[in-house]
Amino acid sequence: MDLSSFITSLTTSFLIFIVLVLLFVWLSRKPANRVVYYPNLILRGVDPEGRGSRNPLTWAFEAIRSTEHDVINVSGVDTAVYFVFLSTVLGILALAGIVLLPVLLPVSSTDNSKKTANSTNSNGTFNDLDKLSMGNVAEKSSRLWAYLLATYWVSLVTYYLLWRAYKHVSALRENALMSPEIRPEQFAVLVRDVPRPTDGQTMKEQVDSYFRAIYPETFYRSLIATDNKEVNKIWEELEGYRKKLVRAETIYDESKKTGNPDGTRPTHKTGFLGLVGKKVDSIEFYHEKIVELTPKLEAEQKVTLKEKQQPAALVFFTNRVAAAAASQSLHAPLVDTWTVMCAPEPRQLTWTNLPIKFFERQVRQYVICIIVTLTIFFYMIPIGFISAFTTLQNLKKLLPFLKPMIDQPEIRTVLEAYLPQIALIVFLALLPKLLLYLSKLEGIPSQSHIERAASGKYFYFTVLNVFIGVTVGGTLFGTFKEIENDPNSIVALLATSLPGNATFFLTFVALQFFVGYGLELSRIVPLIIFHLKKKYFCKTEAEARDAWFPGDLGYATRVPGDMLIITIVLCYSVIAPLIIPFGVIYFGLGWLILRNQALKVYVPAYESYGRMWPHMHARILASLILYQVTMLGYFSVKKFVYAPVLIPGVILSFLFGYVCSNKFYRFFSSASVEVASPVLKEPPQLELIFKAYVPPSLSLEKSEDEFEDALSQVSRSVSLA
Amino acid sequence: MDLSSFITSLTTSFLIFIVLVLLFVWLSRKPANRVVYYPNLILRGVDPEGRGSRNPLTWAFEAIRSTEHDVINVSGVDTAVYFVFLSTVLGILALAGIVLLPVLLPVSSTDNSKKTANSTNSNGTFNDLDKLSMGNVAEKSSRLWAYLLATYWVSLVTYYLLWRAYKHVSALRENALMSPEIRPEQFAVLVRDVPRPTDGQTMKEQVDSYFRAIYPETFYRSLIATDNKEVNKIWEELEGYRKKLVRAETIYDESKKTGNPDGTRPTHKTGFLGLVGKKVDSIEFYHEKIVELTPKLEAEQKVTLKEKQQPAALVFFTNRVAAAAASQSLHAPLVDTWTVMCAPEPRQLTWTNLPIKFFERQVRQYVICIIVTLTIFFYMIPIGFISAFTTLQNLKKLLPFLKPMIDQPEIRTVLEAYLPQIALIVFLALLPKLLLYLSKLEGIPSQSHIERAASGKYFYFTVLNVFIGVTVGGTLFGTFKEIENDPNSIVALLATSLPGNATFFLTFVALQFFVGYGLELSRIVPLIIFHLKKKYFCKTEAEARDAWFPGDLGYATRVPGDMLIITIVLCYSVIAPLIIPFGVIYFGLGWLILRNQALKVYVPAYESYGRMWPHMHARILASLILYQVTMLGYFSVKKFVYAPVLIPGVILSFLFGYVCSNKFYRFFSSASVEVASPVLKEPPQLELIFKAYVPPSLSLEKSEDEFEDALSQVSRSVSLA
Incomplete structure (x- = not known):
């Protein structure tokens, strides 16, 4: 050149x-x-x-x-x-x-x-x-x-x-x-390689009892990792229908403004890509689907929380110093069990990687x-x-x-x-x-x-x-x-x-x-x-x-x-x-x-x-x-x-x-x-910190109490700070 | 062959x-x-x-x-x-x-x-x-x-x-x-690379305030490393005279049994290897020396504790889990300040190595x-x-x-x-x-x-x-x-x-x-x-x-x-x-x-x-x-x-x-x-744990209170567990 x-x-x-x-x-x-x-x-x-x-x-x-x-x-x-x-x-x-x-x-x-x-x-x-x-x-x-x-x-x-x-x-x-300021990840640690529970306990019970024994004063509660594949699928389907419902409703509202004062109810075909199959009223169809899927999701959530627990968990502490010290300490004598590390932010946690073994x-x-x-x-x-x-x-x-x-x-x-x-x-x-x-x-x-x-x-x-x-x-x-x-x-x-x-x-x-x-x-x-x-x-x-x-x-x-x-x-x-x-x-x-x-x-x-x-x-x-x-x-x-x-x-x-x-x-x-030791602006709302980590597919707006019940099991007895 | x-x-x-x-x-x-x-x-x-x-x-x-x-x-x-x-x-x-x-x-x-x-x-x-x-x-x-x-x-x-x-x-x-069982080293951590105190504090005050801020509930007290060269020299001299005194007294007692019922008071020459110099009565001489050295030792102990503090310390906790977690955690953001590690047993601590920098x-x-x-x-x-x-x-x-x-x-x-x-x-x-x-x-x-x-x-x-x-x-x-x-x-x-x-x-x-x-x-x-x-x-x-x-x-x-x-x-x-x-x-x-x-x-x-x-x-x-x-x-x-x-x-x-x-x-x-979490046989006597680490040349039998006073300074206010 x-x-x-x-x-x-x-x-x-x-x-x-x-x-x-x-x-x-x-x-x-x-x-x-x-x-x-x-x-x-x-x-x-x-x-x-x-x-x-x-x-x-x-x-x-x-x-x-x-x-x-x-x-x-x-x-x-x-x-x-x-x-x-x-x-x-x-x-x-x-x-x-x-x-x-x-x-x-x-x-x-x-x-x-x-x-x-x-x-x-x-x-x-x-x-x-x-x-x-x-x-x-x-x-x-x-x-x-x-x-x-x-x-x-x-x-x-x-x-x-x-x-x-x-x-x-x-x-x-x-x-x-x-x-x-309160940052959830400063109150949590990530626990991986949880050993198989022996005496008929669930994973979650085991995690709770293990950490409560070691940190009787600073342990708050735990969130066990679960296999969310199924529940995520249902939840995404549900969310999809919700979005489509909103969309259909918007289209209907707009159609009212333009020509016909009654509006045209949007319709679509249920087959492949909306091109084939039976023609249905979109609003009704999506509504039905949502009503149908919601109990299914709730049922799946319960099953997931109870039966699909995986050998990893997030453990929450009542103060930042305890969490910081715990995240750096060797817990079990064998390094490949109870591995503890800093918790990532809720929004960047990759749940699917958690159960992978040491x-x-x-x-x-x-x-x-x-x-x-x-x-x-x-x-x-x-x-x-x-x-x-x-x-x-x-x-x-x-x-x-x-x-x-x-x-x-x-x-x-x-x-x-x-x-x-x-x-x-x-x-x-x-x-x-x-x-x-x-x-x-x-x-x-x-x-x-x-x-x-x-x-x-x-x-x-x-x-x-x-x-x-x-x-x-x-x-x-x-x-x-x-x-x-x-x-x-x-x-x-x-x-x-x-x-x-x-x-x-x-x-x-x-x-x-x-x-x-x-x-x-x-x-x-x-x-x-x-x-x-x-x-x-x-x-x-x-x-x-x-x-x-x-x-x-x-x-x-x-x-x-x-x-x-x-x-x-x-x-x-x-x-x-x-x-x-x-x-x-x-x-x-x-x-x-x-x-x-x-x-x-x-x-x-x-x-x-x-x-x-x-x-x-x-x-x-x-x-x-x-x-x-x-x-x-x-x-x-x-x-x-x-x-x-x-x-x-x-x-x-x-x-x-x-x-x-x-x-x-x-x-x-x-x-x-x-760095973790300065006093916080206000006493931390530990329940909010905990909820920040609950994956959206597992958190229910309606049956908050029921969910609570399913999630906490053991931790109930702990007084909330 | x-x-x-x-x-x-x-x-x-x-x-x-x-x-x-x-x-x-x-x-x-x-x-x-x-x-x-x-x-x-x-x-x-x-x-x-x-x-x-x-x-x-x-x-x-x-x-x-x-x-x-x-x-x-x-x-x-x-x-x-x-x-x-x-x-x-x-x-x-x-x-x-x-x-x-x-x-x-x-x-x-x-x-x-x-x-x-x-x-x-x-x-x-x-x-x-x-x-x-x-x-x-x-x-x-x-x-x-x-x-x-x-x-x-x-x-x-x-x-x-x-x-x-x-x-x-x-x-x-x-x-x-x-x-x-209670083991002192499980309650202590070794702190090295303590930074130079800024605001007119002594080293010890700084260590105390630093750890008290981070561990308000589990910090017990600290023992600052000091330059013991001088005090050790005096102490060894004193111990030497004490041993020689006992030896001279034993010889005197034995001489009473053998021939002369009054015994022969042992004598020695003060010069090189006891071969030259003035001949003195051993018992009297050693006694005088001990009387002479004891206040000197006490004075030097005070000076050492106050003025010869070095940038290293042992920090004691009220329970084993806190000490175990602290010993593995990063304290200051810069790794070469406030280095914390497991404390060695009292009998194997090499004091002279402690102040060496990262x-x-x-x-x-x-x-x-x-x-x-x-x-x-x-x-x-x-x-x-x-x-x-x-x-x-x-x-x-x-x-x-x-x-x-x-x-x-x-x-x-x-x-x-x-x-x-x-x-x-x-x-x-x-x-x-x-x-x-x-x-x-x-x-x-x-x-x-x-x-x-x-x-x-x-x-x-x-x-x-x-x-x-x-x-x-x-x-x-x-x-x-x-x-x-x-x-x-x-x-x-x-x-x-x-x-x-x-x-x-x-x-x-x-x-x-x-x-x-x-x-x-x-x-x-x-x-x-x-x-x-x-x-x-x-x-x-x-x-x-x-x-x-x-x-x-x-x-x-x-x-x-x-x-x-x-x-x-x-x-x-x-x-x-x-x-x-x-x-x-x-x-x-x-x-x-x-x-x-x-x-x-x-x-x-x-x-x-x-x-x-x-x-x-x-x-x-x-x-x-x-x-x-x-x-x-x-x-x-x-x-x-x-x-x-x-x-x-x-x-x-x-x-x-x-x-x-x-x-x-x-x-x-x-x-x-x-491993550190099981409950102890009896509540630990923290004061004894602390004393196990005090070097013999710095611990005085007589003026226990005075020594206490010099050593603790700040930690006084803490209630002893």
């Missing part, structure tokens, strides 16, 4: 971005679109009225002016931690750029020795951009010292900012958990680790095919009808710049679902943990396949034998292939931020979906709300995406410092646009109080280490005898990671009793 | 053993020696009268008849666990021997192919013993299948017995900890790990020299005056058999002190843990230096280059050198059990020391008691010694099955003699409730893996193509270790709250 094609692609990206921003400004002013652009505000009961009338950059100013405190209030600690992550990376890249750009660019561009000495080496891709990179410096040149020191500078900046960020996030988590969980973990490893390595092959396929020459051959279009110079330039990247992005979009599914199979009891696990897998996938895959890409197959003989050569190979791919990744980063963030801000896709749904489907309030409900920030895919950018920018930071401003724009723009989205659009699905951070930290550090190792390889390729001076840097990174995880990590994996 | 020399050495060992046993029977009958042979009984107040009159094997019958329950009552859980260890190993070797001896010995001895085919290969050491070993089987012979299956048999027996033993020990620990402890651990590794490798060199030096030919050259003695055939045979082993044993005796000292430097807060750490180091030392060192020994230096080029060749090298050293290790094991256990039973050395001390030094009751006080079993050196034997016997079990009976005798005799010693002689210095077991387990497993790898190497040397069939065995061992440590280990490293 030459300079002009690069500039074209940049300009196109920028134009697309501007168009998207203008679209956002224009569309967000329309009152009909408010639910798409300000759903968070609406759900919190804040009126977004009048937001359309101000100047087009108001959103940006509002985002900049918002404080961390605002973000925590609106969107929770997890979101605030995500911004700490963005601003830390932004800080690393900005501090790196401030030193590296003014120092390294002149050093590279003034070295003319290489051009004259071995210009044939540059393989025809030599151009003005390459002149600004480390590739332009001659082998063994003493100028390389500047690059070596620059590598250390980037590392030191990273350590410093990561350390500050870890401390800051730790304090955020501490403040959030210390707050005197060693089965471990076996599952290993099996899934193997599957993921295989996936990572087998995905490499299609990616290789795609890169080969999406070059224009190949495309012309394979799809000749495109030829006239491709031959136009403007279109060709754009296509040449984007095609491989678009292929890559589409391809990557297919994976996250698979990884989430695999992570859930591991037996993890909380949704946030599942997403963290998936996110980790995705990170390794992207770094290995995208970064290393694309870089080493074509060269790899040819030199496979060589690698087999000497595994160390992969570093050298990576190092040699890096400079040639600098512009590819520059374009990749630019595409990501201009087009990616442009789409994010403008919300074109959700807007279109919302309007289509509204027009052709939504009849009731609830259906309309479902149509515009924004969902959450999507950690599981967003974070690994950002991580890939960090890895790319870090690895190129010294080799081609020109990439740094792109990285800065990516994270700066990301911060700004996502701040807007976090404050006004997305609604978090759960709150894990920053448990994502240690993973982000570890992966930034992993990127740094990859960068240091790559640089070590690249300096060796440059035949710089002082390259081993970089080795202490790698050791320092490991040491830094070790110290950090020793000092901070445990607080993120378990509750601290000090 | 030929067969006759081997038989001679065996016979000599056996004769020495018989002599020592007879000595024991004869000496233990004398009333004057009772304190040496039955100190444990005497200290427990049981009268050993009449024990001398029975038949010479009474002690053995008594040992066999004693139950595990007796051992726990007399000597504690740790000793019982040591016997579980001995009987498990005995079981492994016995079950291995039952199958291996009748199967493998005929298979080896009937293979005559090798003798004719390549007798030159056997290097002149070929004899009747070698005929019974695997070395006698031809390369690639299908008879090797028997050996391969034997290897698996030994592994499976080991897994089975280890699993049973781990379960059994876990139950022993559970029962001991569950007992309704990261300093970790750094110390790594530094000491490096030092120990260096020690292990540098000890190898002197061991090599010693083996070379102690051959008879060299000895004759170096010490020619020994020649006439050595030339006598009987003496030469004995010397030839023993000299290298004696050198080795003496050499090994020098090391444990060093390792204990190094382990203490790591900052470990309890004596039992220090001994475990030292024992672990000693194990690696003996296996690496003695077993591998002696085996590979001479060959190593010649083939060093080869190893450098291909590190895998060390396994092959080890495998090739094994058969040649079989008889050396047979003799080593025999020497260990006959002479080692003979000396152990007869207690010749302690007996002589006791009688010498009694005759020339002891004047008072206390001094006599010190002279016969037996000390404990000495885990730190005994266990690694046993481990070395296990490693040797396991590694040779298939190659030269004849070693198995020797192993069986070693552990059988050891069980019998140590049972006697545990019941009647030794007094345990501490009780860790079987925490030694996971270490023993891990090391038996390590020996097994070493054995499996060695066998893999040896089968390869035998050019047996099915050798890789052994690889799953190695993997299985690692898996077994992983499952065991997952299932059982946590209970050994931390308290289980279930």
Whole structure:
């Protein structure tokens, strides 16, 4: 790719971005679109009225002016931690750029020795951009010292900012958990691997008597896990009919308004997809169904609570310190019975994973680790095919009808710049679902943990396949034998292939931020979906709300995406410092646009109080280490005898990671009793805390007492606090 | 070494053993020696009268008849666990021997192919013993299948017995900890890394307010660690004078009885070693000194308690569950402040290690790990020299005056058999002190843990230096280059050198059990020391008691010694099955003699409730893996193509270790709250529990109240339970 094609692609990206921003400004002013652009505000009961009338950059100013405190209030600690992550990376890249750009660019561009000495080496891709990179410096040149020191500078900046960020996030988590507000998960522990009861007791009785004996004063009651498959099915059916009834009633009411004052009673056919079968009056039909199903549900609820108890439970305590201490303590002498751990939030508890046994969980973990490893390595092959396929020459051959279009110079330039990247992005979009599914199979009891696990897998996938895959890409197959003989050569190979791919990744980063963030801000896709749904489907309030409900920030895919950018920018930071401003724009723009989205659009699905951070930290550090190792390889390729001076840097990174995880990590994996000890605002309503955990399919509005009776059995005798 | 020399050495060992046993029977009958042979009984107040009159094997019958329950009552859980260890190993070797001896010995001895085919290969050491070993089987012979299956048999027996033993020990620990008796360490936690107090508080006030805030109902009081160097010095001086005073008074009283009815008042000189300086009346002098030092001690105690507080403390709770849960919980969000862990027993707390900071402890651990590794490798060199030096030919050259003695055939045979082993044993005796000292430097807060750490180091030392060192020994230096080029060749090298050293290790094991256990039973050395001390030094009751006080079993050196034997016997079990009976005798005799010693002689210095077991387990497993790898190497040397069939065995061992440590280990490293929950026999006397931890130099008999006042300060206000 030459300079002009690069500039074209940049300009196109920028134009697309501007168009998207203008679209956002224009569309967000329309009152009909408010639910798409300000759903968070609406759900919190804040009126977004009048937001359309101000100047087009108001959103940006509002985002900049918002404080961390605002973000925590609106969107929770997890979101605030995500911004700490963005601003830390932004800080690393900005501090790196401030030193590296003014120092390294002149050093590279003034070295003319290489051009004259071995210009044939540059393989025809030599151009003005390459002149600004480390590739332009001659082998063994003493100028390389500047690059070596620059590598250390980037590392030191990273350590410093990561350390500050870890401390800051730790304090955020501490403040959030210390707050005197009542959070159900702070009063509960999750108990798994309950042994089979021996003396005719039910599971629940056993759990109750076990915990009452150990914690006579602080035990409140327990909620046994049950096999809810059957009851959930009935409940979902029932809920479906309820929704359909409301819908039918709405349609009937509307029909009254339009023509016929008596209205037309809606009808439908009972067969497949409403297309065949007997025609019935919808309102009556659904009503009957509901009346029919309700006692069935109640009966099934009783059966479930009594006979489908599973060897796992939630145990509630009367105070937070007792729960925090219990969640970290070994209960039975054998580790694989009565396993106790922190309870996840009610909304992120994955009930179906609870009964999985101790060693089965471990076996599952290993099996899934193997599957993921295989996936990572087998995905490499299609990616290789795609890169080969999406070059224009190949495309012309394979799809000749495109030829006239491709031959136009403007279109060709754009296509040449984007095609491989678009292929890559589409391809990557297919994976996250698979990884989430695999992570859930591991037996993890909380949704946030599942997403963290998936996110980790995705990170390794992207770094290995995208970064290393694309870089080493074509060269790899040819030199496979060589690698087999000497595994160390992969570093050298990576190092040699890096400079040639600098512009590819520059374009990749630019595409990501201009087009990616442009789409994010403008919300074109959700807007279109919302309007289509509204027009052709939504009849009731609830259906309309479902149509515009924004969902959450999507950690599981967003974070690994950002991580890939960090890895790319870090690895190129010294080799081609020109990439740094792109990285800065990516994270700066990301911060700004996502701040807007976090404050006004997305609604978090759960709150894990920053448990994502240690993973982000570890992966930034992993990127740094990859960068240091790559640089070590690249300096060796440059035949710089002082390259081993970089080795202490790698050791320092490991040491830094070790110290950090020793000092901070445990607080993120378990509750601290000090943090749980402050007095609460008001005495906790333990019954409400308990009810927060009862799955909806098991809680009945009508027969509250009956349900109570079935659920509590033993715990009745305890006085309620 | 030929067969006759081997038989001679065996016979000599056996004769020495018989002599020592007879000595024991004869000496233990004398009333004057009772304190040496039955100190444990005497200290427990049981009268050993009449024990001398029975038949010479009474002690053995008594040992066999004693139950595990007796051992726990007399000597504690740790000793019982040591016997579980001995009987498990005995079981492994016995079950291995039952199958291996009748199967493998005929298979080896009937293979005559090798003798004719390549007798030159056997290097002149070929004899009747070698005929019974695997070395006698031809390369690639299908008879090797028997050996391969034997290897698996030994592994499976080991897994089975280890699993049973781990379960059994876990139950022993559970029962001991569950007992309704009051144990101070179950009510306390150890707090380290207390942060510097900010608002003018003392350390102690800070600890008190911190824990009272978190555990308002269960916190009792705290005992702050202090810098006791000064106060200990004064206290020891004072105690020294008190002892000397008693001694002087006893001498004076005795002198009254003998000649002069007024007695001779003892005198001594105040200068160096009582040899120079002014002559004074001893009784008066010591009395004055005591009077002089007592107020000094009291003043220093006050200063210590108030001004020398250190950032560590013991915190006491009013019940065991609270302490157990607290000891496992994270307190402050930052892991390196307010570190809380299980409190060690009062008698094994190492006060001086408490104030060492979190990261300093970790750094110390790594530094000491490096030092120990260096020690292990540098000890190898002197061991090599010693083996070379102690051959008879060299000895004759170096010490020619020994020649006439050595030339006598009987003496030469004995010397030839023993000299290298004696050198080795003496050499090994020098090391444990060093390792204990190094382990203490790591900052470990309890004596039992220090001994475990030292024992672990000693194990690696003996296996690496003695077993591998002696085996590979001479060959190593010649083939060093080869190893450098291909590190895998060390396994092959080890495998090739094994058969040649079989008889050396047979003799080593025999020497260990006959002479080692003979000396152990007869207690010749302690007996002589006791009688010498009694005759020339002891004047008072206390001094006599010190002279016969037996000390404990000495885990730190005994266990690694046993481990070395296990490693040797396991590694040779298939190659030269004849070693198995020797192993069986070693552990059988050891069980019998140590049972006697545990019941009647030794007094345990501490009780860790079987925490030694996971270490023993891990090391038996390590020996097994070493054995499996060695066998893999040896089968390869035998050019047996099915050798890789052994690889799953190695993997299985690692898996077994992983499952065991997952299932059982946590209970050994931390308290289980279930175990702590049973109701106590009587309400705990918390004040007594607290006092059990006050170091003797800080507890005053006289001014109890004053001391109380100084110690408690804040905790005064708490009502005592």
